[in-house]
Amino acid sequence: MSSAHKNLSVFNTEGLPDISAKKFVIVVAEWNDEVTGALYEGAHKTLLEYGAKPENIRRVNVPGSFELSFGSQVYAQKPDVDAVIAIGCVIQGETKHNDYINHAVAHGLTDVALKYNKPVIFGVLTPNTLQQALDRAGGIHGNKGDEAAMTAIKMLGLQ
Ligand code: RBF
Secondary structure (H helix, E strand, C coil), rough: CCCCCCCCCCCCCCCCCCCCCCCEEEEECCCCEEEEEEEHHHHHHHHCCCCCCHHHEECCCCCCCHHHHHHHHHCCEEEEEEEEEEEEECCCCCCCCCHHHHHHHHHHHHHHHHHCCEEEEEEEEECCCCHHHCCCCCEEEHHHHHHHHHHHHHCCCCC
């Protein structure tokens, strides 16, 4: 299914692992906070819905999406953190830097996950317009924060 038509809040939930003792950090970029706040809410709600304990979910803010890699690394390296979810929104048109930021974050988060052998999830929207972002932050296409949380849960099941 192409991403344009996928509902980000609908997923296959067969065989999910028990996450009642798992500890999560959600790192949230403050740029486009109307969007990233909604993505965070979706991720938080989904973790709780599938068994995470409120006291095991921590929110940490960073200034922008470019800082998500370092912010994620700070928490991924902690022994008591099981998974990190990085939340951001980089809107094309608002910046010529968007490609650089998106690529840097994708590579950075991948490096952190592989270095610390833990799920580090790319919960970053890269839309052309603010409306496209809102459509994926609890709008008509669901919420990418829900999808990011579900991805973290599924990846924990691999361990
Ligand atoms: N950060 C975002 O999370 N989303 C953006 O859309 C975004 N646009 C930016 C546009 C420009 C021109 C610049 C310089 C930065 C932008 N940033 C954005 C911030 C970036 O992720 C980072 O916080 C700063 O560059 C400081 O390292």
